[in-house]
Every structure is written in C-alpha cells, then in structure tokens.
Amino acid sequence: MTPTAAAATEERLAAHRHRFDAAFAAYFTRLAATFDTPPHSRFTPQCLDLLRELSLRGGKRLRVVLLYEAARLVTTDENPPGLAEAALSVELLQTHGLVHDDIIDDSPVRRGGPSTHHAYRHAFPGHDRTALGLAVLAGDLAAFLSVRVLLDADAPAPLRQAMLDVQTRAATDAIAGQILDLERDFHDLPDAELLHTVTEYKSTRYSVLAPLRLGLLAAGEDPAPHDARLRRYATLTGICGQLRDDHLDLFGDDDALGKPPGGDLRAGRRTYALRAVLAEAGPADRAVVEAALGDPGAPPETLDRVRDIARRRGTDARFRADLRRYAERAAAEAAEWGGWWREEAVAFFTHLPLRIAKDVT
Incomplete structure (x- = not known):
C-alpha cells in the first residue's frame, strides 16, 4: 500500500467511525x-444501559x-434511504454477538471494560444464575433491536424487506457458525x-458480505448480479481478518x-x-x-512458552x-471491480485488506 493510499484509507476509516459513533449514541438516547x-422495572433500564455502554465503548466499526x-461504490450520496438504519442494525447485531460470545467463553473483559455477563455478576453477587439469565436476555434484546431498527427505517417497504432478508440470513448463519465453532474444538x-x-x-457472512449487500441495496443497486x-x-477478507485476530490473540497485548x-x-x-503451532511442533513442544x-x-509464562515455540519453529513467520x-x-x-463501480470506492476496498494485515505483517 502506498503512503498516499494508506493515508486516504485511514482518513476514510476515521471519518466513518466518527460519523457512526455519533449516530449510535443518538440512537441509544x-x-x-x-x-x-415495564412499570416498576429496574432491570430493564439497567439492561439498556449495559448494551449502550458496551456498544459505545469502542470497536473498529x-x-x-x-x-x-x-x-x-454506486453513489456520492452520503445518506441514501436505509443506510443509517442498516449501519445501526449491523452494529446492534455485533453487540448481540459480543454479549453471547463472552457468556460462552466466560470472558471477564471486552473492549477494555467488563463484559456484560461479568457486569451482571458484579451487580448481583451470589446470584450467578440471575446474572447469566440477564446477560443472555441482554444479548437477545440487542439481536431483536437490530431487526426492529430496519423495520422502522425511513425507506421504501421493498428496500426494508430486502435489508431484513439480508440481515436475518446473516444472523442465522452467524449462530450456525458459533455452533460449528464449538464443534471444531472437539477435533x-x-x-x-x-x-x-x-x-x-x-464471521464472514455477517461481518463482510452482509454489509456489502446492505450498502449496495441502500444505494439502489441490486447485489444479486x-x-x-x-x-x-x-x-478472502474474512479469512484475512480471522487470521489477524487469531495472531493477535496469541502474540498481541492488552492494548491491541x-x-x-x-x-x-x-x-x-x-x-x-494454535492449529498451526500444533501442526508444526515436535512431540515435546506439542505436549506443552x-x-x-x-x-x-494458564499464566503469562505459559503463553510466552507457546509463543517461543511458534517463533523458534518459524510458525509465526509462515503464519504472517x-x-x-x-x-x-x-x-x-x-x-x-472498476468495470462496474466508482473508482474511488473501489480503491478503498482494494487497500482495506492490506490495512487489516498491516498490524501483523
């Protein structure tokens, strides 16, 4: 990626994040x-507060x-009908995924703060079943809000229906993927x-493919052809992103x-x-x-030993x-894509995967 292209990509990323974060905060307000x-409910407002706090805490967007x-790719209009609501929908679905992932993994921290599950455990000490139930319901609420925001979009009914079809299919695929993710670890x-x-x-279908389809739909382009x-x-971008995340989880730090x-x-x-480390390790290293x-x-020292195995055997370099x-x-x-769409946006998509890989390679 040339310095000019890299600078342009970073500028667009920052502008999009700033624009969306303001819209997301306004949505929660x-x-x-x-x-x-419900009348007399304290837990419902608390649930909304926790979803807001997690959603606005950060993320790459x-x-x-x-x-x-x-x-x-299609239009210079920065806000075609349905685009703002589609953006809210994809990030609400992401919030749902984060809440439930942290339940599955029993993760105490997310985005530099407490996970929703552990926030509830702190709020209700000695009531772990209640905390778990409330966290599950918070994740469910975020998922249904992601649908609701599209139903309420100020856009033509056929567009709303098309977007709902994309988003609900992506959501069901993501849940099937989460099931397969758990099944994978039995191999x-x-x-x-x-x-x-x-x-x-x-990841790919809801994190990459669905946003591409939703953006084209909002711009008036049928994504089917x-x-x-x-x-x-x-x-390709989804695998690239997952490789990056997996590498950072093994070799990264708290800040990253x-x-x-x-x-x-x-x-x-x-x-x-970790599959790459296991596949290339000798018997003694694999046992570690x-x-x-x-x-x-497992203490940090154990993680350091696994990192050392990966580096010593060249696994880290080959992975990158x-x-x-x-x-x-x-x-x-x-x-x-230049034969179909606007060159400026095509250039962004061309440079984006290289930017995703930059932190690792």
Whole structure:
C-alpha cells in the first residue's frame, strides 16, 4: 500500500467511525426515551444501559465502514434511504454477538471494560444464575433491536424487506457458525477447510458480505448480479481478518486486543494460529501446547512458552506470510471491480485488506 493510499484509507476509516459513533449514541438516547419499559422495572433500564455502554465503548466499526463504502461504490450520496438504519442494525447485531460470545467463553473483559455477563455478576453477587439469565436476555434484546431498527427505517417497504432478508440470513448463519465453532474444538487438529467454514459462517457472512449487500441495496443497486465477486472478496477478507485476530490473540497485548491475550489458548480453541503451532511442533513442544489448551489458569509464562515455540519453529513467520497472501488476493479481487463501480470506492476496498494485515505483517 502506498503512503498516499494508506493515508486516504485511514482518513476514510476515521471519518466513518466518527460519523457512526455519533449516530449510535443518538440512537441509544432515543431508545432510552421511547422503549416500552415495564412499570416498576429496574432491570430493564439497567439492561439498556449495559448494551449502550458496551456498544459505545469502542470497536473498529469495520462492518459500518464496509457498509458505507459499499454504498459509495454506486453513489456520492452520503445518506441514501436505509443506510443509517442498516449501519445501526449491523452494529446492534455485533453487540448481540459480543454479549453471547463472552457468556460462552466466560470472558471477564471486552473492549477494555467488563463484559456484560461479568457486569451482571458484579451487580448481583451470589446470584450467578440471575446474572447469566440477564446477560443472555441482554444479548437477545440487542439481536431483536437490530431487526426492529430496519423495520422502522425511513425507506421504501421493498428496500426494508430486502435489508431484513439480508440481515436475518446473516444472523442465522452467524449462530450456525458459533455452533460449528464449538464443534471444531472437539477435533484434535482441525483441517484448514473446517477452519475456513467456521470463519465463513461465524464471521464472514455477517461481518463482510452482509454489509456489502446492505450498502449496495441502500444505494439502489441490486447485489444479486454481483454475488459471485462479492462472495470471493468477502471470503478472502474474512479469512484475512480471522487470521489477524487469531495472531493477535496469541502474540498481541492488552492494548491491541482490549482484553488480555491468550484467551483462545485458555479456552481450548483450536484457532488458525494454535492449529498451526500444533501442526508444526515436535512431540515435546506439542505436549506443552496441549497442556495449556483449555487451562483457564494458564499464566503469562505459559503463553510466552507457546509463543517461543511458534517463533523458534518459524510458525509465526509462515503464519504472517499466509495472512499477507490472503490480503493480497482480496486486494486483487477488489481491484477488478472498476468495470462496474466508482473508482474511488473501489480503491478503498482494494487497500482495506492490506490495512487489516498491516498490524501483523
């Protein structure tokens, strides 16, 4: 990526995040004022507050960026009908996923603050079942709000219906992917195809493909004729993003992750990164990794030993090279979009995968 292209990409990312964060805060303000809270309920407003706090605490907003830029492939209008509501919908669905992921993983920290589940456990000490139930319901509420916001969009009914179809399909795929994600860890050494399938369902379809489709729909473009090229780009970008996340979980730090590194190792997740370490380790090194997998109390020193194994055997370098190849393939795919769409937005999609890979490669 050239310095000029990199600067332009960073400028667009920052502008999109700033624009959306203001809209997301305004949405939660309206929601607090209009939500049909049951009389005498203290827990319902608390639930809304926790969802707001988690949603506004941070995040890369990459889904929103993809959505906005997908619209810019077709139009220069910064706010076509339905675009603002689609952005809210994709991030509310993401909030739902974060809340439930942290329940599944029993994660205490998310985005530099307490996970919703652990916030409830702190609020209700000694009432773990209540805390768990409230966290599940908070995640459910975020999911239904993501649908509600599209139903209420100030957009033509056919557009609302098309967006709902995209978003609800993406949501069901993501849940199926989460189920497969848990199933994956019953394989001692999952193969690459299984890991790609987990990524496809759990992440790619709702994090990349759905925002692309929603942005095009809002801009007045039917995504169906472009489905094959959108899927190719989404698949490559999704794998690139997951490789990056897996690498950062093993080799990153608190600042990069917003939570302590090594969560996948301690949860026993056979991710791309840990699968690569296991596949290339000798018997003694593999025994070290296997002993740490699924040990929630594994200390930082154990994580350092796994990192050292990966570096000593060259696994880390090969993993980063693989990530770079996926980023370059995604960039090459987007570069071919110029025959259909606006060059300025095409350039953004061309540079974005390289930017995703930059932190690791």
